[in-house]
Amino acid sequence: MFYFITSREDMLTSAIELAQVKRMKIFDYLKLDSKIVTLQYNWAHHQAEKKLGVSGRVINLFQHFQQLPYQYRDNDQVLINRLLHQPAFTVDNLVASRDGKQRIIAHLNGQRLYYVDYRDKFGFTDRRDYYDNGWLTYSEFFEDRARVVTRQYYDAQGLPKITYHYRGGKGNVPVLCLVQLRDNGQLWDFDSEDELRAYFIDQLAASDDRAIFISDRPDYTLKAFESMNSDAPRYQFFHSAFTMNGQPNGKLFTVYKPIKQELADHQLSGLISSTQQEATDASERFDTPASYGIPVTYISDKQLQKKIPFSQRIPGQLIAIARLTNVKRLNHLIHAVLRLRRKHPEVDLKIYGYDDGWNNYATSHELRRIVKDNHAEDYIHFCGYEHDLTKVYETAQIEVLTSSYEGFAMALLEAQGHGCPAVSYDINYGPAEIIQDQVSGRLLPAGDEYALYTVLDELLSNPETLKSYAAHAQEAAAKYSFENVAAQWKHFITTDQDIQHVLAK
Incomplete structure (x- = not known):
């Protein structure tokens, strides 16, 4: 059994939990048993699991020990x-x-x-x-x-x-x-929750001699892995860059500092990254050959084959799918839109993503202040979290990504899969592997606000170019089809020696 470990599933589902659900579908296709493991208590577990379609396939630490029947005695x-x-x-x-x-x-x-x-x-x-x-x-x-x-x-x-x-x-x-x-x-x-989590994961391993663990939340698992007694294979999946600036030789995030020693001590079996470039960088940084690049998500064949007429795209409609957090640099995009509006009165920006609570929502407050001070509320909108963005992707003219770094840039792939042209800073990791530059979208020098403005201005002034990008967007996304991503998971499982040793039992 493969166990995908996360913190919890809730109604405001993050990209990590959505990725786990998609991974589970791939493993079903490969005829490999899998379950999701959650380590935090979650009051909304019934609704969240039903919403995600994983009812009965989630093991929660607290529910595992409490064994509550969760059946109403009274209303x-x-x-x-x-x-x-x-x-x-x-x-x-x-x-x-x-x-x-x-x-x-x-x-x-x-x-x-x-x-x-x-x-x-x-x-x-x-x-x-x-x-x-x-x-x-x-x-x-x-x-x-x-x-x-x-x-x-x-x-x-x-x-x-x-x-x-x-x-x-x-x-x-x-x-x-x-x-x-x-x-x-x-x-x-x-002495800590990490020790409790280690005991719990050890119990899962003790009851399943073919247990294999894939951690999607290092802050909940890496310390626990150190305290485990089981020798079951365990892997860390990078959903974002492993350094603070997205550069392979940059300062490691604190949570990742134990990885090199854990690999050496066989407390961690390997690393999985969402892109091949990050897998290569991680292999060098953590001194391990067990570093694999596997896309974090896929685009369904049905979506890739869907015909989306360019005529239904709203002229001037820009979108950004991003949390309101500093690393997304949404202020770059907002400043560009303020300038664009003077030349393109039809320009409208919709930002989809929930507020990041860090530092008392400082980034969210600052972004909203910029919009308010420039009297731009009529054409720059904070739309919050939305589970299904199909209509958003299929009516927008351009999806824009201005992050300092990413782990994969899932929103770019989803946009391309829905035929939406994309403009992104060329950052680590994801954009250069997702966008076909000047074919399905544009890659810009990282952090270059002038290039961001000029390219958006150029594209809004040339709808035929946008139409061409839209026509090629799904072709660019096709490398992330269900079958292609499933093949990469299969290759990982059939070539990793630790996994093969366990599956042979």
């Missing part, structure tokens, strides 16, 4: 009434009071019960109980400064299964100091 309203209606309490909607003070408060997420707060006579929240599909799943206990001191996850009998212990840290921020797990008749103590 949420019945449960809420039972929790609120206590002796000597008066109930008003979702609040139960005693002696005029709110003591029990139920909180909903949509129509579902999410958690219940229990307050003491002084108004402090002492305990917060979380519910999952009608079942008490975990509780948090607080001290008088509203700092969590203990979190307990329960089994189906309501007994503590996993307990997190915290102590006070700098700035009143709780610091995890101990994780305890009751399992197999023992009480296990772990």
Whole structure:
């Protein structure tokens, strides 16, 4: 069994989780068993798995140990009434009071019960109980400064299964100091979540002598791999550049610093990159021959064969598919559009992607300030996250990418697959392997804002060139067809010695 490890699946699905689902379809095609492994607790797991089409194929660390049945004994309203209606309490909607003070408060997420707060006579929240599909799943206990001191996850009998212990840290921020797990008749103590995750992954390996692990989230797995006892093969998939500036000799992201030693100590079996160029660079940087380049996604044959008339593309419609984060350099594109608007009054920019919360949403606030200060709200739009971008890709004239670096630039491939011309900085990694320069789009010197403006101006002034690019975009994307990407996975599996040793069992 191949296990694809990530943090969690939620309703705002990231590109990594979407890539895992597509990989699972490839493995189904290759007749190789696979499952997704999630390491964080996720309240929305049922809805997310249904949305992604992977129900019954996800193993979550907490669900694995808790073994909750997730079948409603009562509906949420019945449960809420039972929790609120206590002796000597008066109930008003979702609040139960005693002696005029709110003591029990139920909180909903949509129509579902999410958690219940229990307050003491002084108004402090002492305990917060979380519910999952009608079942008490975990509780948090607080001290008088509203700092969590203990979190307990329960089994189906309501007994503590996993307990997190915290102590006070700098700035009143709780610091995890101990994780305890009751399992197999023992009480296990772990100094960190990484040790708990290692124990969990070891259990998966112990129950499956053909287990092979592919990590898609290094911040959740690399430290855990170091603590594992199993010798099951495990690989790290790079979804982005492994250095802070996207250059192969640049400063490594902190999370990747252990890789070279883990490879030497056989705690990591190999590396997989989304592009061949990054695979080559990773092989040299981490001193390993076990570095493979396999596209992170594919374009379906149905999409590649779809006829998309250029006439349905909206003149002047530019799009960018990117999180509102500094590395995407969306300010370059916004400044270009502000200039373009003076010459091309039809220009309109739509940016699709959720806000990045880093530094209190600093990048998002700055981008919105630029638009507001230039009175450009009518033609520069922040559209947020959207799951299905088919119509967006098939009505836009140009998809633009201005990132400092990427791991693959999935949005470029999706745009090309939908016949949308693309303009991108020529960065590591992805654009040069996806765009056929001056055939399906344009590659620009990295970070060159003047080139960005002049090329967009040139293309908007010459719709016949755009029409030609659109006609060749799906041809450029065809190298990432389902069968081509499946063949690359098959080659990796049939040539990697560690994997072949396991599959031979």
